[in-house]
Amino acid sequence: MSNDTCIEFVDVVAGYKDFMILNNLSFKAKKGTITLLLGPNGAGKSTVLKTLFGLLKPRQGQILLDGVEVGGATQKQLLAQGIAFVPQGRNLFGQLTVFENLELGGITLGMKTTHERIPEVLEFFPRVKERMNSTAAALSGGEQKQLEIGRALLLRPKVILIDEPSIGLSPMVVGDVFKLLRKLADQGTTVLMVEQNVKSALKISDEAIALESGRLVLQKPASELLADPHIERLFLGGAHAAAATSV
Numbered sequence: 001m002s003n004d005t006c007i008e009f010v011d012v013v014a015g016y017k018d019f020m021i022l023n024n025l026s027f028k029a030k031k032g033t034i035t036l037l038l039g040p041n042g043a044g045k046s047t048v049l050k051t052l053f054g055l056l057k058p059r060q061g062q063i064l065l066d067g068v069e070v071g072g073a074t075q076k077q078l079l080a081q082g083i084a085f086v087p088q089g090r091n092l093f094g095q096l097t098v099f100e101n102l103e104l105g106g107i108t109l110g111m112k113t114t115h116e117r118i119p120e121v122l123e124f125f126p127r128v129k130e131r132m133n134s135t136a137a138a139l140s141g142g143e144q145k146q147l148e149i150g151r152a153l154l155l156r157p158k159v160i161l162i163d164e165p166s167i168g169l170s171p172m173v174v175g176d177v178f179k180l181l182r183k184l185a186d187q188g189t190t191v192l193m194v195e196q197n198v199k200s201a202l203k204i205s206d207e208a209i210a211l212e213s214g215r216l217v218l219q220k221p222a223s224e225l226l227a228d229p230h231i232e233r234l235f236l237g238g239a240h241a242a243a244a245t246s247v
Contacts, residue, residue: 005067006031006159006190007052012061012071014051015214021047023214024061031158033206034181034191036222038198044214045194046088049161052192053085054078065159079108084152086162090144094137098128098147101136105151114154121150124180142173149180159190166197178204202226 007029015021021044029035037045050056052063054075063071065081073081092101102121106114122129125146128139136144145165152160162181166174174197182204185191195201202208202222210218218225 004030006065007035007192008062008064008067009048010062010064012051012063013059014047014056015059016056020059021214022051022058025211025214025216026061027209027216027219029190029192029207029209031190032185032188034185034193034204034222035207035209036198036201036205037192037194037209037211039211039217043211045211046163047214048211049085049087049163049192049194052078053083053161076108079155082155082158084155084157084160086148086152086160086165088163088167090141091148092136092144095135097133097135098139099132101147102151102154106154109154117154117156121153124153124183125150140173141168142170142176145169145173145177146180149177153184157189159192160184161192163194164196165193166195166200174200199226 005028009025009027011024011026012022013020013024025044025048037048039045047056051058054073054077058071061071062069065083070078070081093104096104099118102118103111103114106117109117128143128146128150131139131143136147139147149162149165160181165177165181169177178200181191181193185206193201193205202225205222208218208220208222208225209216
């Protein structure tokens, strides 16, 4: 494993009961980059994030973080090793305030450390900072997504897994979220992202990985894929065709 590799899947098989979603999946993601997972519905994109975050245990294969095996580790262990997960949809406590939601996000750190880090995190989110005493339910969709990311940042993660961050957000807010992810990557955080807004996501990503039936079918620089006329077909399920025509 090279020194700049942060995440590595080696022949990973994972799924639900007898139904396998990931089928001998192997790929690498470099440190301090944004890697975008692409593919049709059911290709295994979200399953990659869930397996990496310990929500699913791999049936076989290895998952390495900085060269250390983490496959099958608990979420608590993975959080301690610097992996944070921002899942799809809204995952906030709506009746609690912004401040209380942040406190809960730092529960593994202890209150003293959490309270020290909250101001630092809020510097990324001036709109959320202004609404510290509002309930999470009273925030706009964009503010709620920013609060979720802020909660993850409290842990000062070295890896952020983020699933469909643009769902339900206006184009302007999506732009803000993408700029933040790019800034975090430029500061050294590794971002592994699933995103339906493919062209916008490719513009801020470094690498793109295409999955089909839980297998890797294409990995190349995001800028190359953005320029590929087959991009739409790739996203909608023609990854093999796109790979063949780009050879």
